[in-house]
Amino acid sequence: MENEDIELFASCLAGLEAPLADELRRMGVRRVRPLAGGVAAFCDVRGALSACLWSRLASRVLAVVGRVDASDAERLHEGVRGLPWEDVLACGASIAVQTHGANDELRNTRFTALKVKDAVCDRMLGQTGRRPEVDPEEPDALIDVRVRGARATLSLDLSGGPLYRRTWLSADDGADAPLSCAQAAGLLALADWQRLCEAGAALVDPACGDGALVVEAAAWACDLAPGLVRERWGFFGWGKSEPEVWNDLVREADERFERGLARIAGADALEAPSSAPPDRARVRIAGASSSSPAIARARLLARRAGLRQALTVELADAQSADGQVARACAAASRDASDGAARCLVACILPTGDRAMSEARARADAAAFAAASASAPEGSVFAAVGGEGVEERFGVAPALGVEIGKGRVATKALVFDAPPVGTTEVSVPDPAGGAEHLVEVFEEASGQFAARLRKTARERRKWARREGVTCYRIYDADLPDYAVAVDVYEGAGQAAGNTYVHVAEYAPPRSVDPVKARRRFDDVLALVPVVLGVRSDHVFSKVRRREKGGGQYREARRRSYVTQVQEAGFEFEVDLAGYLDTGLFLDHRLTRALVGAKAQGRRFLNLFAYTGTATVHAAAGGARSTATVDLSQTYLDWARRNMAANGFEGPEHTFERGDVMAWITEARRAGRRFDLVFVDPPTFSNSKAMGRRTWDVQRDHVELLIGVSRLLSEEGEAVFSCNLRSFKPDEEALARYGVALEDITAQTIPHDFERNPRIHKCYLVRRG
Template identity: 70%
Template sequence: MDAYNLELFASCLAGLEGELAEELKRLGVRRVRPLGGGVAFFCDARRALAACLWSRLASRISLVVGRVDAASADALYDGVRALPWEEVIAPGASMAVQAHGMNAELRNTRFTALKVKDAVCDRLCEVRGQRPDVDAASPDALVDVRVREGRATVSLDLVGASLYRRTYLTPDDGAEAPLECALAAGLLAVAGWRGEVRGDAALVDPACGDGAVVVEAAAVACDLAPGLARDAWGFFGWAGFDEDVWVDVLDEADERFERGLAAQLGEGVAASSSVAPDLTRVRIAGLSTSSPAIARARGRAKRMGLRQVVSIEHGGAQEASALVERTVAAANAANVTGTDTAALCLVASVLGAREQASEASAQAHAAAFVAAAQAAPVGSAFAVAGGQAVEDRFGIAPALRTELGRDRVAVEALVFDKQPAQAAVVVVPDPAGGAEHRVEVLEQGSDQFAARLFKVAKEHRKWARREGVGCYRVYDADLPEYAVAIDLYTGAGDAEGNLYLHIAEYAPPSSVDPAKARRRFDDVLALAPVALGVRPDHVFAKTRRRDKGGAQYRDAGRRSYVTQVQEDGFLLEVDLSGYLDTGLFLDHRLTRALVGQKAAGKRFLNLFAYTGAATVHAAGGGALETCTVDLSQTYLDWARRNMAANGFEGPAHAFERADVLSWITECRRSPRRFDLIFVDPPTFSNSKAMGSRTWDVQRDHVELLIGVSRLLTEGGEAVFSCNLRTFKPDVDALAKYGVSLEDITAQTIPHDFERNPKIHHCYLVKRA
């Protein structure tokens, strides 16, 4: 394989092939050929790596290994085995194969992938004397085979995860977020916001949503490679990968970003003209009526290191129109195509010098994107991609071509075929008694949600103040159409005085229109911080979804936001963003208090301890010693921090990492016994650390509680809690082993969870 004349293919959204070809040319690639769905090109290894790092428009970049006969399974096997895989897959790299397309003989893509995998492995075994490991979930080298009629193109994926999954996204962003990034990059490329953008340019997006357009625009303006922060690439498993070359490519990108960022921070918008002082800082601006969306957009800019060059503010159609007019006028380009403010969908003003012979002849140019008749409301999705429908969920009609004049850019603007419900304005009272707030929403019925939330929050606020409760549930799917749980956290310690909202959406049933559910959730995110008086950047939104294997909830994301709260005078650490749950189960507030009341002078054991909040209560209640057991080292470390924050350290407080059932078995063989045990197991678990076993609280609670009872001292007791709503203890089976249960569920349900009395079950466990 000629390292200086590699054949590659970069895929992209249909309609952007021409723009992608131009992008590759700017990266130094000379031989490019736009095709349907992407661009074929030839270059050396260094430019191939640079294309992976720098392309804003490509989804994937693959190295073409060869084209083979696919008239039959045997022909495919022989052709693939004849290819020089020892020059393609690095020694020691794991591999996997994905197949696309079918013909009369190859009608199952899994079978096709299996034949290709066998051929590659047999070739490498023959040449190297060892078969490569196969890792279908996370391979070092991913082989792609595409069957079309009687031929198959076999390639090596050089990127791994799609290039559209920008590093400013989080796992909580959802499956559609990478597509939004791609559409934003395509919009900007078609509009002419490319590498020639300089510090005297400006872009305004009055419907910025989660900020994809403004963040992509800022990355271009600052010369930031979109893949600079990625730490995993498909070419790490490529035999032709040269680490020294890659380090050199990265160093060059780092230097370009440093220069680009410095240039942006040192220049203003049209600094040489008479511009109002506040506009000199507005190089790239976005507006939104959704406070949570603003927080997410700012977070994206911050994660990319671009927060200083992006302005993202709260505003609706009127503010958008004024900002566009001011920015355009400031850059001496007031003649921007537009429409009535109410019909404005998106305006991206691109102002800058064109490539002309002299500066005197340079002309400012602008591009405005508008819906022709009825535009989507501000804040809705907006897409650009050469005339193709992108996904059914967007409901996008064929492209509307808008000519913006000789000095402007002809663009493809996709507008909504199925219009969402007309936007409405909800008036929300101020929780502090100030002026009313007007919030633009997407669903007419959201005014009922706002009224319900404000009413419940007012009552709960009085109760919490009276009871000294700082963290509590405000709303829990009170209205079935707005199925969310909203928890309010009051900061303590270094976060004293801060308020935070944790909003978890219950995944809607399949009978509910996903687009309608999304609009309702967006309305919740817009209304909740206003009704509760919480800063937009202190709102954390997640979605609860059931795993196929059982009732365990998945993590919502891993980017943490750690702060401290207070419960019964104890400082506790919570992570409001990193996981679906925050580290503090609010429905167990009274259960933890009960543990604290019973702990005086006792030896205390906390099983399935999670973050150790119950251990803190036991230690604070006067326990002589505590032992905290959990399978997760992450949670044990968290429990240690919670204990240390309250002054509970030293040999009297043990932390042990173990599978709880195995730990109980071992402990029963020792003389260790406990006066008080707290047991709060998960509903379901299939943790890898448990080996082949799984845990199911309904199935396994008898074994668990028998073991727990054997660890109790004479007269000792255990508090057992679980969150399976349909849980039914097997009282008869437990009684045979001398274990008695007393149902104390009712007295452990806090006031803020009374609407849902099955939020958990709680029992006192004793040994007869």
Template identity: 65%
Template sequence: MTSPAYDEYEFFASCLAGFEQYLADELKRLRGRRIRPLHGGVAFFGTAAVAQRVCLWSRLASRVTLVVKRVNAGDASLLYEGIRRIPWHEVIAPGASIAVRAHGMNEELRNTHFTELKVKDGICDALRERTGSRPDVDSANADANIDVRIRDSRATVSLDLSGESLYARPYLEPDAGQDAPLECALSAGVLAMCEWDGMRDAAALVDPACGDGSLVVEAAAAACDMAPGLARSRWGFMGWAAFDEPAWERLLDEADERFEEGLEAVGGAGAANASASDRPDLERVRIVGATNSSPAIARARNRAKRAGLRQVVSIELGDAHTVADMAKRACDVAERLQSRRGADNGQDKLCTCLVASNMPAGDRIQSEARAQAEAAAFVKAAAAVPAGSVYAVAGGQGVRGRFGVDAADTLRFGRGRVETQVLLFMRPPAQFAQAVVPDANGGAEHKVEVFEESSQQFADRLRKVAKERRKWARREGVTCYRVYDADLPDYSAAIDVYTGAGQAVGNTYLHIAEYAPPRSIDPDKARRRFDDILTLAPVVLGVRPDHVFSKVRCHDKGGGQYRGAGKRNYVTHVDEAGCLLEVDLAGYLDTGLFLDHRDTRAMVRKMAAGKRFLNLFAYTGSATVQAAAGGAVETVTVDLSQTYLDWAERNMEQNRFTGRAHSFERGDVMNWITDCRRSPRRFDLIFVDPPTFSNSKSMGKRTWDVQRDHVELLVGVSRLLTKEGTAVFSCNLRSFKPDMEQLGKYGVALEDITAQTIPHDFERNPRIHKCYLVKRA
């Protein structure tokens, strides 16, 4: 390695699965040689300057590594000797700190940490023998990162030339989250799949669901010939002995010059020198992004600004009803540009547009309604652009069905949690039925594409009920209520409105639970109807689609169960009777607040003044909050789940109900009652709202069934009451029948007060719960 600037080395560029061939083509353009696509990356050869160029310019590679050597890893001694014999002074720059990361195992090397120690010792001993000193080891911030991959009895030893993943673009915010680099990578992959490099000189690009803006920023960066790594200051190759600093400076100068020229070509004269904080001239912008989320707009614009591209991209608030105009405007700009360039070249060119989006997929989808709204916006934009355009979407739940034509190509990028399907369409979308919806705020009516013509009836019914329900809610001071409960049998869902409070004041949320259709209903037809519900509900009620959360509720033995919960949590706060309560609209089976028990909690509040209050099966403690607000002198909250007890305690704390008078006790309620009966503790008011059925592991071998076990429960509860005490017992088993004979034998008196506890918004379904007053006879 006497002349590192001209030596040829072996490199490996890793990438997301599915990118390999596109990355190989990119490496050819970046002057790599002997290029060989492999699984999860591409092997290539080149000089140190070529590797530096790849690090700076590659849009598809995740990391670039120098293959140092392949050594025998049959056991620890063989690995150490193989490492020690490598001429590390020709690999690691003088004075550079090192770190070692090992991957993989074999029969002799079963612990990656032990492997790292042996490799580190081999490197340090080799350098000490050659130079007289050992390098510093810095596992967190090393200058030279050594990668060792064990496979069978061989180890491939590499030097990471990238440092941080190349997918972590410099325009990303420091707190962007772990999915942000993935979004950048997928966006770059979609653009490569669509051959945006060949279209970028004059074509328009429209992203109708741009989210945080990764795709439009990636597209603008490519159009402006901006190197993805131009703003990065730290690289792994700076700890490489063969680092070609003069070549690196020339690469940076060239990249700066190309970017300035690209900015002027895309944004017009003066764009390269314009302030990044200025709004773009929309009459000259042909790269457009739209999103229905105001916070997302702010993040997307900030990313464009951080990239220095704010002048050449337009990122606006838009949905399926406004994005078509944005698409047409961008195409007009592109057509004018193509006409001018075609005239200059003596050619007549036709406008081409790329409609592309990188939408969340799998467990990255938090709101299915937002996914449906984005799919609708994508199809609307696709229908608005000229013939000959290209349409591509990554993720995009619902796009295939809404597009109505077969995809020309389908690819999968990534593996496991990050696997995303990419659809490429070469024909415009088919026409679908439309539902006409008056604007919730008095604006122009909306024409919404739907799968089923009968969905117009659903929209009309929801609008009618919502009008009445809003008036009732304002009159009664109710902020969270049911607005639709399977009013039309074919559209069998429950829709609840949650009005934000505290820091969420001004926000409105929808929680939509679909009832599982009968087996006689075609599942595809039921799914299309539910998709129409998700599409129409936010339009009818004037709620942002990303504030709509949905679950599918299936009727099972013993009660209702949900599918669709367990996605990323969405925690916000609501108000009930002046109390602030925490709800999670996405992460759990239920939101944390049973709306059908609103009147029951109000009754508990009135009864609680001066009382010692006990809440059994307390869930998130909303009844405890109301009892404390009503003047209870003591509250005890009992639940088997620590998660819900912590939630209950937060609910109490944010309403300033703290101190020794309020305790939270974890335990199996039946066992807790038995233990409490042996103590002198007694209560004036008890609220009991058990689950219909439970087989929690925390209960051991025992299960809970409210019909089977209610006598034992209520006898125990009655024994914890003071002489004049009262318990409120509620359950949601629609077929529940109390065993009055057995309860009477044990001196327990029940009074059915169900009718008094069914709120107005649940009157369509009076069997939603049963409620009784319990006293000692």
């Protein structure tokens, strides 16, 4: 077949258009033009197939068939039918259509896809006498339709699926794994890893996560074509594809990989089984993580890619970064073109909802900075994402590129100078080992570390003595470090794990917000080291003090659900995904009081949240329980907590409703309870409440009058709230026959004694 000018469009992650254009030029593709979200170009069949096989930066490779009028459905059908599909589609190829974009006449992408499919089938029937089979799941040929204004561009997807989903990925690697590969490839391109690698440089990823970056770097260094062992391609259904050309490209890629692997890993390493660990003395591509499960996944990824001999992944943290860089550079010195070993220190640092633990993200950023500081002269430093990276470096990046859009938007930074913006704090090892040097922004953060260490020792002794497994160890003890630090000991399948939850109180306006943020960064860097806890088991939130009470502000993160115990009962907590964890630690004694009073009583839990008080009441021998909350999410959570402790059956009900309205209905129905627990929020304007809002100071009289009317003759209620300025209107309550007894002092646990205003608590009875 004669070579033809084929118009290509290679799509990519936003921000990577320029390096993708350079990549295509190196393949010999002509008339390359970067556009938003991809690159337009022209080539022959060999060039198109090479782009599919070799592109590290393209997501899809499309062969443009034509552009047609899409001002309405009929014109679209007519235009598509006029295109030469009999030359585009291979004989007998099944098809599917995917559509992007819309206009005033073509608003529904499914309808547009249907019109295009009908037009293609009509054309093929008229030209060949056969309608192609439609296979929406695994078509031989995927037709891509992009509607923009009154025009539609029709293309054939030669890749047949996202190229970012590398062949070494599996379904178990998660939905974000292809994105990590795309970010890794993009970062390596922006840092010019090709040139550094050819000059014999080392690469170190000191926070390698699941290993996407080190595997991509090794694939690049070993000349492994990303699509070498890919089994399905969209060009299998392309009428212009040339099997002999493809087979020739694959043979050439096989040979290049064999030579590249021998060059990087050494000929002797290739004789060892692919599962065998590489000789660290020879390998100049290295990753590190403080998480053993992450290391196992990274090594598995490398084995699947056939690159286990070309890289090493170790257990390490920021404190051991210098040793890792030194070993990698020593291995690189044998390959360095001028004998001077250099290094690319690179990381993918998750941000936003992909950074489940902010402390882990900060620890990874610190490890990146520490490794960069120990790299030899002439090294390059590159990172995707991460918070505070620029501040840690203290120098402007040589290159900064926004990559991705929407939820996956982040920034790639490349530095040509090492960091100069931090200092070090010495922290004693909690297990008695060697001291740790932790990079911090503020020298005074050493005082926070010392205070946290002291209070943690005292509180742990108390907790062991009292059998407490979830407790507070620090609560704004130092005014400049206004955070609350809580410890959660895992239970059930999580037994043996320790988790830490850090909540920052927003500083007053008089405090420089940049300085406050640097201090919080230091807190998150120091907490796991001082307490001897894995950084990915440290979770954080920011508490804003608002008028009428406190509210949390936190970038939405994925849930991290685990099990803990309190007084022998098992509870589910979510340390990352919600504003609160599901267990209010300051109510530990209040819940115990409820349990002690529950024997033989009908129990009602209002504003029940996750039902922890209901568990205590049921365990205390309550005759029945009713758990009421406006949120179905929390009611389901409460049901799981009850079931986990063996409390199921018709005597335990879970009722969804606005508490004030629910009380009115319960009174009308004549329902009565012997013990009620009422722990309302300080303020709420939930949409489910309609136009009404809730304010505990304003509405507590109406609430407690209603609660008192649900009490049996000898019944009582335990009422608590967290508004520090709360003052009950006892005079108004007395007029309606409601008596209050302040029992706050006896419900403040030892770990909250420093801040006895954490909540107010009262017994409520009929006067």
